[in-house]
Amino acid sequence: MSKTPKKKEPLTIEQKITRRTLLSLGTLIALDVIGIGIWKVLRKESYKDGVQKTLRKGLDVNERIFSTTFSEGRKAKEYSIAEAAKNVRVNGHVGLDKQNEDWTLQVMRTQGEPLSITLDQLKALPKTEVIFDFKCIEGWSQVSHWGGVRFSDFVKAFDLTAGSAMNYVGLQTPDKQYYVGIDMPSAMQEQTILAYEVNGAPLPPEHGYPLRLIIPVKYGIKHLKRIGTIFFSNDKPADYWAERGYDYFSGL
Amino acid sequence: MKRIIPKHHLAIRWFHWINFPMLTIMIWSGLLIYWAHDVYHINIGKATVFKFFPKGLYTSLGIPHHLAEGMAYHFLFMWAFILNGLLYVLYTLVSGEWRHLWPERTSFREAWQVVLYDLHLRKEQPSFDKYNAAQRIAYTAIIFMGMGSVITGFAIYKPVQLNWLCALCGGYEAARLEHFILVIGYCLFFLVHIFQVIKTGWNNFRGMVAGFEVVNEPDQLTTTTNDTHEQNA
Known part of the structure; x- marks a missing residue:
């Protein structure tokens, strides 16, 4: 059983x-x-590029989100001249060591010889002034007053529309020690200027004499001083701080 | 006779235990970012009585010179933090759990009595159901603080694209300060929360791990809330 x-x-x-x-x-x-x-x-x-692979992927995903939702119509807040700082903060010297007097701006065209542009040629174009809250990636910000040529005006004046049809614009200091890459929609936004003045006076050397980028839709790391070369590219141009762990897009 | 009384639903427990490490990572990576421009301090008159943060705290936590890394962590884990918080809020709304959490009209008065009781300045414990008045306020406030962190966070993160949000926070600098103050709030919440959990004991803590409480009931069923329930935390 x-x-x-x-x-x-x-x-x-x-x-x-x-x-x-x-x-x-x-x-x-x-x-x-x-x-x-x-x-x-x-x-x-x-x-x-200076940061753990997964974190870099995360930054790239964020870049995709915020570059596709980027709207040129949304502008950085502008201020009155009285609100602008008299002592404009200086926060970096990379690429500013050598000061050669015979400066011209080199622009690589998509076809043909590079353009060589003098400061006087730029000053002959309509001047645009921007007074905005300059934001450093470190966390500080300061209202400052800049004057120069609107980048989109510059593109039109020198017939660079074939270049601006590409995805990115790259900028380098004359000694190539500092370099940035900017997505075209941000570069063509109306507040982006090639600045030759601060507070109504020519740029001092520490602010990038004779010409620097002012791009209020980006952190300060993208506002390259002493522009030597401008070029256009469909691939991301090399970017100094993006190689050191920072977000390539760095858009505000 | 012991009885098992269901307390926290599985979903709530998941949200709670996921939120803890996410918030920790957000605060730590936030500290890596804050270090690069650590301007906040408490002044009395002209004398600085406390600087956020003392050097010793930075060095002991390995904070200095990790701004890039801090930003990379912060802007990756923020999505997990936001998603978890969002799901939690949706869950409480859909399940009706919010009724236990949302402060009642009497909660604000009663919360003082709870505080007095907790400080042993009052003998009788004020009556409550799942959460007492102070808990209702604290657990609802923390959700609004979370929303505040997301709002002020995005105002700092995208002050141009979301310039309306930045303006809503009172501007870029104001948003950064608000974002910071909320973190101090979380730290204070955490201290009180941990103290209360330890004080209240195992049965309550088990509620957030295993989801139930054990109640001793006399054989003749006479249900009272205060005599049988441990105080919650």
Whole structure:
């Protein structure tokens, strides 16, 4: 005769409490261990352009979101001249070491020889002034007053529309030590200027004499001083701070 | 006779335990960013009594010179933090759980009595159902603080594209200060929360892990809330 299988005793309330508690606590601890493991992997990941690969991917995803939703119509707030700082903050000297007097702006065209443009040629174009809250990626900001040629006016005046039809514009200092890449919609936004004046006077050397970029829709790291060369490209131009862990887009 | 009483739904527990590390990462990476321009301090008259933050805190946490890394972490984990918070709010609305959390008209008066009781300045514990008056206010306020962090955060992150949001916060600098003050708020919330959880004990803590509380009931069922329930935290 076969024995009838032993019937399972129903769990006592104490057993139920213990089981459910251990199950939940075990799950929580297991998830914590997994989470900490993922975190450690993330921290020790190899770098791409100065920051962990996954974080770089995150920055690139954000770039896609905020470049596709970018609207030229949304402008940086403008201020009155009285609100502009008299002492304009200086925050970087890379690319400003050599001061050669025979400066001309080199513009690489999509076809033909590079253009060589003098400061007087730029000054002959309509002047645009921008008084905005300059924002440094470090966190400080300062209202400052700049004057120069609107980038979109510059493109038209020198017949560079084939260039501005491309995805990016790249700018470099004459010594190529500092360089930035800008997406075209931001460059063509109406507040973006090639500035040759601050507070109504020519730029001092520390602010990038004779010509610098002022682009209120970006952090200060993109406002390249002492522009030597401008070129157009469908691929992302090299960018000094993006190679050092920062967001390439850096849009505000 | 012991009885198992369901307390926190599984979804709530997931939201809670995901939020904790997410918020921690947001605050830590925020500190990496803040360090690069750490201007806030408390003054009495002209004397600075506290600077955010003392050098010792920075060095002990390895904060200095990680701005780029801080931004990369902050702008990746913000999506997880936002999504988790959003799902939590939606869950409380859809499930009706919000009724336990939203302060009642009497909550603001009663909250003082709860505080007095907690400080042993009042003998009787004010009556409550799932959460007491102080909890209702705290747990609702923390959600609005979270929303405030998202709003001020985006105002700083995209002050041109979201210039209307930045203006709503009182401008760029104001938004940065508000964003910072909210973090101090989280830290204070955390301290009180941990203290209360420890004080209230295991049965309550288990509620947020396993989802139930154990209640000792006399054989003849006479239900009272205060005698049988532990105080929540």
